[in-house]
Amino acid sequence: MEPATQDTKSSNKDSADFQSRLIKAIYDTSPDGILVVDAQGMVVAHNRQFLQLWDIATSQLHMKADGTAIGESDAPLLAEVVARVQNPAAFLERVRELYDNPQLDDHCEIELKDGRTLERHSTVLRGEQEQYLGRVWFFRDITAQKKHEAALIQLARHDPLTGTANRRYFFERAEQEFMRSRRYQAPLSIALIDVDHFKHINDQYGHATGDEVLKLLSEKITALLRESDLLARIGGEEFAILMPSTGLAGAALMAERLRMTIAEEASPVAGLMLHLRFSAGVTQLKAQDQSIEDCLRRADEAMYKAKQAGRDRVEACA
Incomplete structure (x- = not known):
C-alpha cells in the first residue's frame, strides 16, 4: 500500500505544481496589469504588466524569487499610482470607498497625466466561508481604443471639409x-449664413478655391x-450658428x-486676395414655435431678404 500512497502524493504534487505554473503563466502573460492586496491592505502579488502600465520600477517593491511581493503595505505603491493620475483626489476617494466597502466591485476609466487612459476593474476575493480575503485590481491601457472612439465621434459630428459641426x-x-430653452425660459437664437457670389468663385477660380x-x-x-x-455647415455654402442664452438683439449684433x-479686408485664399462676404438671417425662438424647424424657417426667410436687398448684410426677423 505504501507505494500507492507515494504515487498518489507524487501525483498530487505534480498536479499542484502544474496548476501553480499554469496560473503563473496566465498571470505573467495577461494583457492586464494585476495587483493583489490582502484583507490587511498588504500587497501580496502583482505582475510585470502592472509595473509597466504604471511605470513603476521593480526595485520600488520587495520581491520574492517567484515574482510575488513580500507582504508590505500598499500605501507607498498607492502614492506612486496617485502621482500619475489626472484627478488624484477623485481616484483616492474611490479607492478608499472600495476598501471601506469590501462587498463592492468596481469598474471605471482613469486619465493619466501622460495622456494615457487606463480601464480599471476591481473585484473582491472571498474564502470558502465568504469571508473577505482581499481585493484584486486589474488595469488595461485603452488609450488607442479611446482615440479611435473619439475619431469616430469626430467623423460622425463634423464636416470633413471645414471641421465645423x-x-x-x-x-x-x-x-x-430647444428643450432647454422651453424648460428654463431661456432665450435661444439662430443665424443662417450664406456666402455671397459663391457660384461665381467656383466658376472663376475652381472648386478647390471654393473649398478654401x-x-x-x-x-x-x-x-x-x-x-x-455652435457653428455648423448645413449644406453647400450655407452655415448655421446656434446661440444659446442669446436674444434677438444680441444675435443680430453678433x-x-x-x-x-x-468683409473689412481681403483674405489670402489659394494665392488670391479675396473679399469674403455673406448674407445672414437671424431670429429668436418664439413662444408659439412648435419645433426648432419653425425657428430655422424664419431665419431662412430673413436670409433670403438679405440676399434680395443686395447681399452683404444681416436681416433680423422678430
Missing part, C-alpha cells in the same frame, strides 16, 4: 437647446464666437460683427 449634429444640438473659401470663412467665424455657440470683421 455637420448638419446632423447641428440639428441634434438644436433640439437639445469655405474653410477660411469657418475659421474666421469660429474665432469670433463664444464657446457656447452676426453683424462677424460680417463686418470678415
Whole structure:
C-alpha cells in the first residue's frame, strides 16, 4: 500500500505544481496589469504588466524569487499610482470607498497625466466561508481604443471639409437647446449664413478655391464666437450658428460683427486676395414655435431678404 500512497502524493504534487505554473503563466502573460492586496491592505502579488502600465520600477517593491511581493503595505505603491493620475483626489476617494466597502466591485476609466487612459476593474476575493480575503485590481491601457472612439465621434459630428459641426449634429444640438430653452425660459437664437457670389468663385477660380473659401470663412467665424455657440455647415455654402442664452438683439449684433470683421479686408485664399462676404438671417425662438424647424424657417426667410436687398448684410426677423 505504501507505494500507492507515494504515487498518489507524487501525483498530487505534480498536479499542484502544474496548476501553480499554469496560473503563473496566465498571470505573467495577461494583457492586464494585476495587483493583489490582502484583507490587511498588504500587497501580496502583482505582475510585470502592472509595473509597466504604471511605470513603476521593480526595485520600488520587495520581491520574492517567484515574482510575488513580500507582504508590505500598499500605501507607498498607492502614492506612486496617485502621482500619475489626472484627478488624484477623485481616484483616492474611490479607492478608499472600495476598501471601506469590501462587498463592492468596481469598474471605471482613469486619465493619466501622460495622456494615457487606463480601464480599471476591481473585484473582491472571498474564502470558502465568504469571508473577505482581499481585493484584486486589474488595469488595461485603452488609450488607442479611446482615440479611435473619439475619431469616430469626430467623423460622425463634423464636416470633413471645414471641421465645423455637420448638419446632423447641428440639428441634434438644436433640439437639445430647444428643450432647454422651453424648460428654463431661456432665450435661444439662430443665424443662417450664406456666402455671397459663391457660384461665381467656383466658376472663376475652381472648386478647390471654393473649398478654401469655405474653410477660411469657418475659421474666421469660429474665432469670433463664444464657446457656447455652435457653428455648423448645413449644406453647400450655407452655415448655421446656434446661440444659446442669446436674444434677438444680441444675435443680430453678433452676426453683424462677424460680417463686418470678415468683409473689412481681403483674405489670402489659394494665392488670391479675396473679399469674403455673406448674407445672414437671424431670429429668436418664439413662444408659439412648435419645433426648432419653425425657428430655422424664419431665419431662412430673413436670409433670403438679405440676399434680395443686395447681399452683404444681416436681416433680423422678430
